[in-house]
Amino acid sequence: MICLGGISLALPRQQSISDITRGSRSLTPLSVEQLQQLAKTITVKIFAKELLGSGTLLQRKGQIYTVITNAHVLRAAQPPYQIQTPDGRIYKASLLQVAEFQQDDLAVLQFRSRDILYTIANIKDASTLQVGDEVFVGGFTSNMTAQKLSSQAEKIFNNRFVFTSGKVTLLLDKALEQGYQIGYTNDVLKGMSGAPLLNIHGEMVGINSLHKNPIWDTPEVYQDGSQPDQDLQELITRSSMAVPIRKEVLQHQENKS
Numbered sequence: 001m002i003c004l005g006g007i008s009l010a011l012p013r014q015q016s017i018s019d020i021t022r023g024s025r026s027l028t029p030l031s032v033e034q035l036q037q038l039a040k041t042i043t044v045k046i047f048a049k050e051l052l053g054s055g056t057l058l059q060r061k062g063q064i065y066t067v068i069t070n071a072h073v074l075r076a077a078q079p080p081y082q083i084q085t086p087d088g089r090i091y092k093a094s095l096l097q098v099a100e101f102q103q104d105d106l107a108v109l110q111f112r113s114r115d116i117l118y119t120i121a122n123i124k125d126a127s128t129l130q131v132g133d134e135v136f137v138g139g140f141t142s143n144m145t146a147q148k149l150s151s152q153a154e155k156i157f158n159n160r161f162v163f164t165s166g167k168v169t170l171l172l173d174k175a176l177e178q179g180y181q182i183g184y185t186n187d188v189l190k191g192m193s194g195a196p197l198l199n200i201h202g203e204m205v206g207i208n209s210l211h212k213n214p215i216w217d218t219p220e221v222y223q224d225g226s227q228p229d230q231d232l233q234e235l236i237t238r239s240s241m242a243v244p245i246r247k248e249v250l251q252h253q254e255n256k257s
Helices: 022-026 032-042 230-237
Strands: 002-004 007-009 043-047 051-061 064-069 081-084 090-095 107-112 134-140 161-171 182-184 196-199 204-210 240-244
Touching (some): 032 043, 032 134, 051 204, 081 107
Antiparallel strands (some): 051 064, 064 107, 090 107, 134 196, 204 240
């Protein structure tokens, strides 16, 4: 059972582990090449009339796939939304209205695939992270945006899919507005919001949400209305940010999706 904001999703164990990440159960680190390939298999493009952002294949139940992304990705355009899967197929997507994420910058889409099986993310509680841990983000962006990438990311930029590595810089004790709580050094760009934040074992520990050094200059505020001190404020600004995954073992219940 995974808890994201105010929604609980039942994740069938046999469907939540990809072929690539089966070894991660023994805590064997994956290579950068394996992590990049994994990110490509669980990350989708979200469209309206143009690319809005990225999403992560979170769950499969029968023919229905659930995709997690950022709410601000969907606010960029009106529905109908479409999802392009890693094999290039395009599906009509519907917004899961029963998903309530309280103040978190999260949203859920669903689509139906009658004959194609897709890999879904392997979920890991973000509380396992520590400052200094390596983390990885793979998502989609435009060619124009990609020109702004650092040399590290440019080396592995291919067909609008961008994969970057970095390290955790901060783990906030309480969430900022919109649920941001994990900071990291990875270069992320417009279009990569909604992509999975992966640990070294290929497990998704968060949803990539906010790039570092935003063009606006407003103080970050916690969800309770208080503000970080100045030093922490500066570190937040210099970090890309994610909404964490919180995985809890709760009482057995039907998946409301």
